[in-house]
Amino acid sequence: MPFCGPKCSLCCTIVSIWGIVQLVLMGVFFYSHSVALAEDLTLKEHYNNLDEFYKDVNASYQQNAYNCWIAALIYLVTLCVSVHQFWLNNRVSYQV
Amino acid sequence: MPLFRSEEMTLCQLFLQSEAAYACVAELGELGLAQFRDLNPDVSAFQRKFVNEVRRCDEMERKLRYLEKEIKRDDIPILDTGENPEAPQPREMIDLEAAFEKLENELREVNQNSEALKKNFLELTELKHILRKTQTFFDEMAESGHEDEHANLLGDDGLRTGGQVLKLGFVAGVILRERLPAFERMLWRACRGNVFLRQAEIDAALEDPVTGDQVYKSVFIIFFQGDQLKTRVKKICEGFRATLYPCPETPAERREMAIGVMTRIEDLNTVLGQTQDHRHRVLVAAAKNIKNWFVKVRKIKSIYHTLNLFNLDVTQKCLIAECWIPVADMETIQMSLRRGTERSGSSVPPILNRMMTREVPPTYNRTNKFTAGFQNLVDAYGVATYREVNPASFTIVSFPFLFSMMFGDAGHGLLMTLFALWMVIKEKPLAAKKIQSEIWVICFAGRYIMLLMGLFSIYAGFIYNDVFSKGVNIFGSAYKVNLTNEELQHHHSAMLVPDEANNHYRQTPYPFGVDPIWMMAENKIPYLNAYKMKISIIFGVVHMGFGVILGIWNHRYFGHSMNILVEFIPQIIFLVFLFGYLCILMFIKWTKYYAGAEDQALTPGCAPSILITFIGMVLFKYDTVPLDGCDNYMYPGQVTLQKVMIIVAVLVVPVLLLGKPILFKIEMNKSKNHAALHNQNGTAEGEDVEVAGVPQTDGHEGGDEPHEFSDVMIHQAIHTIEYVLGSVSHTASYLRLWALSLAHSQLSEVLWLMVLRKGLMFQDWYGGVLLYFIFAAWAALTVSILVLMEGLSAFLHTLRLHWVEFQSKFYAGAGYLFVPFSFENIMEVQPGEE
Structure with a gap:
């Protein structure tokens, strides 16, 4: 049963595809410790020794990578739902 | 080069036999290559020959509109096969009229009945x-x-x-x-x-x-x-x-x-149902044909409307028409005229002969679906003067290029490219849909422009190393941080000096675009500003110089070769000696000074400010005290060269101002003497006078060239002031390339910082769920603000740079458009009016 109009489902489909592509890539970059994304890590203001700093950096990189992939997975679900909706909408409009 | 100049046009006279006229005009309408002139402008619309036929067509159209309204009221889909029926023969008109009359009456009767029944x-x-x-x-x-x-x-x-x-x-x-x-x-x-x-x-x-x-x-x-x-x-x-x-x-x-x-209601219901069924049947049958009928009726109407523009011969046996046609298409038009004659069964062939005229022909640029968008951009400013150099062909490259300098972000460029690509690939189905929304119409008409703008933006994005405000390190940065852990721990930031002694820089630059290390640098914005400002000026001066050079082709084509001497050369000297030199100074500064130079005068600290140097050059101010160990000048002989260049640049202004008027004066005197000479020789050389008159008729300037010396003088004074002041302000105007580019990159960085980073702050699994929503918000803002709004603003600025800064250097834009009689145009225009 379509609960989402043709435009809405198309919009969701596009955002989902974009989300999957970008978030998977961002996940990969976080996982491979990309320097460009270092500014997006969550770190403390001040560190006393290097080990502690490295530990936090590594943990943050990894967590952000996982979070990106989780979001990408949810977008995958959204994509399936919205494509299904889109298909339903199209079919309905052909019948009439 | 078909786009370089507009088509060569000629005025033709066309003699059509009365019987064949209709068929011939129908053929020309299908072809769409002839613009007919009104030969009886002082005759009112009601006194023309075919006014009766036009009125009948109007009546048919009214009936069709009534039918269409009824069809739409019942939500019956109108079949649009997109087929294009030929213009019907005049005798078919009676059949059509009868058919529409019958349909309309039937429908009106049914409607009346059903209204009474409903009441x-x-x-x-x-x-x-x-x-x-x-x-x-x-x-x-x-x-x-x-x-x-x-x-x-x-x-x-x-x-x-x-x-x-x-x-x-x-x-x-x-x-x-x-x-x-x-x-x-x-x-x-x-x-x-x-x-x-x-x-x-x-x-x-x-x-x-x-x-x-x-x-x-x-x-x-x-x-x-x-x-x-x-x-x-x-x-x-x-x-x-x-x-x-x-x-x-x-x-x-x-x-x-x-x-x-109750029983009466029931009876009425059945009757009502039957009436509705009947009405529906009639309308469904009509809906199948209505588009076709509309096309037919409009074609007939437009043919008679065109025939009304023609002149009747004294013998009433033939119609005389005058039309502008492209010289290259004479053959095609002859062919279609012959076809029209054959179809009408007439034996006398139509006569098409060229006429000489003083009138300026219309401007016709043959375009295809790719070049049409760019031609429209140019035409929106002003239709080119007949046979003038058409900037559209250069706009195809320079427009997306300048746009991309402002819109330089590979991510945003990719979004734009994908959208444009979709429109280009799905071109036919999308065009068939005929969506009326104004924004869509504009986007769709400019799909090829958008595609190029997107592709160029991706390129500029990689040059600027910006993908959604993040840099990418494709080839490996040329810098590396060569500090010990202790040094890193005790300094908030480190300076990476690119000299060999420090070993921070591998001595070969990053192969393509801006080194990604700059994305992390604290002085990223000062660095990019300096870079973008300079390339804006360089591209601006090149763009303007190119415009001035294009003027040569205009001068030569229109037979004003002397204008090259008194207009083009002073103009290019003025531009190159001031602003071209400014660009050269930039290149000297880029290449001469470097970190780790043994000579202290060549170290980056000694590099002079280009702007100060340039201001000093214009003001003849050379007494600034250099820093310790630095040199005041970038190369030996700089002072002399600069002084000479300023003086020459100032001296060419009077040449520009007075050259053309003086030339005009000399020519005037010459022709006066010539005329006097002829008068002396008397009528014996009448042939000579005639010959002298011919070039005037052929002349491209027509009759509207200023003939008074004072006119020429004032015109040239305005032109000179405009050019001299324009060169200064237009060069500065190109700085918008830098300003918009800075604004765009900063805006996208802020968007990443303020929106998407919020989704990356949570160090737990639910961060992924939050990221899901925040990403959607970021995507929506990216599209609406960065791609749509910023794209529109960059587009408008690019348009301005082309219209004002580029085209003002050579383009008069004083022509008028060639509007051929074409069924295709008529069919396109009419649905929009309803």
């Missing part, structure tokens, strides 16, 4: 409701134990006190629900409270037979005593447009009536 139906339904509702009123009374309704209403006491037996009358009717309160109040006041009103709402909405609207109504019943009150009540009902229905007094009669009404 009837409404009355019956209202009556049905009245009977039902009043029945409940009466029933309520009956329940309270009394048989006589009259007694119930006022009570036994009331009747007795009156001392006489009262006979109460009543009327029942239906009224619009919103009128009821006013109606009630009016009744009370007018009858002094002596009437009794009961009302009940009808739940279902009723259809108004005239307007087709759904209206809500209420049933009322009014009890009163005496005839006087009765007339008064009836008057009030009339005033409030209430419909009164006869309502029998006894229950048995009422029941009987109700049964009668």
Whole structure:
């Protein structure tokens, strides 16, 4: 049963595809410790020794990578739902 | 080069035999290559020859529009096969007229019938409701134990006190629900409270037979005593447009009536259904053909409209037309004329001969779907003068390029490219949809421009190393941080000096674009500003210089070769000696100074500010004290060269100002002498005079060139001031490339920082869920602000740079557009008007 109009489902489909592509890539970059994304890590203001700093950096990189992939997975679900909706909408409009 | 100049046009005279004229014009309409001139401009529209036919077409169109309206009212899909039927023969017109007449009459009759039926139906339904509702009123009374309704209403006491037996009358009717309160109040006041009103709402909405609207109504019943009150009540009902229905007094009669009404309603329903079916059948049949008919009628109408522009020959046997046609298409037009003659069965071939004229021909640029968008951008500013250099061909590259300098972000460029690519690939189905939304129409017309703008933006994005405001390190940065852990721990930031001693820089630059290390640098913005400002000026000067150079082709083509000397050379000298030199200074600064130079005068600290140098050059100010160990000048002999260049640049201004007027004066004197000489020789050399007259007719400037010396002088003075001041302000104007680019990159960085980073702050699994929502918000903002708004603003600035800064250097844009008589154009325009 379509609960989402043709435009809405198309919009969701596009955002989902974009989300999957970008978030998977961002996940990969976080996982491979990309320097460009270092500014997006969550770190403390001040560190006393290097080990502690490295530990936090590594943990943050990894967590952000996982979070990106989780979001990408949810977008995958959204994509399936919205494509299904889109298909339903199209079919309905052909019948009439 | 088809786009370099507009097509060569010629004015032709066309003799058509009366019988063949219609078929020939129809063929030319299919071809769409001839622009007819009105040969009887002083004849009013009602006095023309084919006014009767045009009027008949108008009538047919009206009928078709009526049909179309009815079809749309019934939501019947109109079949649009997109086929293009040929213009029908004149005799077919009668058939068409008869067919439309029949259809229209049939439809009108059906509509009238169904309206009458609906009205009837409404009355019956209202009556049905009245009977039902009043029945409940009466029933309520009956329940309270009394048989006589009259007694119930006022009570036994009331009747007795009156001392006489009262006979109460009543009327029942239906009224619009919103009128009821006013109606009630009016009744009370007018009858002094002596009437009794009961009302009940009808739940279902009723259809108004005239307007087709759904209206809500209420049933009322009014009890009163005496005839006087009765007339008064009836008057009030009339005033409030209430419909009164006869309502029998006894229950048995009422029941009987109700049964009668029900059967009649049922009968009516079947009849109504049949009428509707009939109407539907008629309309469905019409919907299949209506587009086709519209095309046919419009073609006939446009042909007769064109024939009205023609002149009648004295013998009334042939029509004379004048039209502008491209010289290259003479053959094609001859062919189609011959085809038209054959079709009409006429034996006399049409005659097409070229005419000489002083008039300036229309400008016709042959475009295809790719170049049309760019040509439109140019035409929006001004249609090129006939055979002038057309900037559209250069715009194809320079427009997306300058746009991309402002819109430089590979991510945003990719989004734009994908959208444009979709429009380009799905071109045919999208065009067939004929979406009327204005924004869509603009986007779709500019799909190829957008595609190029997107692709160029991706390129510029990689040069600027910006992908959604993040840098990418494709080839490996040329810098590395060569510090020990202790040093890193105790310094907030580190300076990476690119000299060999520090070993921070591998001594070969990053191969393509900006080194990604700059994305992390604290002085990223000062660095990018300096870089972008300089390339803006360099590209600006190149762009303007190119415009000035294009002027040569105009001067030469229009036979003003001397203008190259007095206009082009001063202009290019002025531009190159001031602003071209500015660009050269930039290159010297880029290449001469470097970190780790052994000579202190060559270290980056000693590099002079280009802007200060340039201002000093213009003001002849060379007494600034250099820093310790630095050199005041970038190369030996700089002062002399700069002084010479300024003086030359100033000296060319009077040349530019006076050159053309003096030339004009000399030519005037020469022609005067020449004319005097001829006068002396007398009439014997009449042939010579004629020959001298011919080039004037052929001349490209026509008759509107200024002929007074003062005119030329004023014109040239304005032109000179415009050019000199323009060079300064236009060069500065190109700095918008830098400003917009800075704004764009900063805006996208802020968006990443303020929105997307918020989704990356949570160090737990639910961060992914939050990121899901935040990403959607970021994506929406990216598209709406960065791609749409910023894209539009960059587009408008690029348009300005082309119209004002580039085209003002060579483009007059004083022509008028070639509007051929073409069925295709007529079909495209008309749907928009409705």
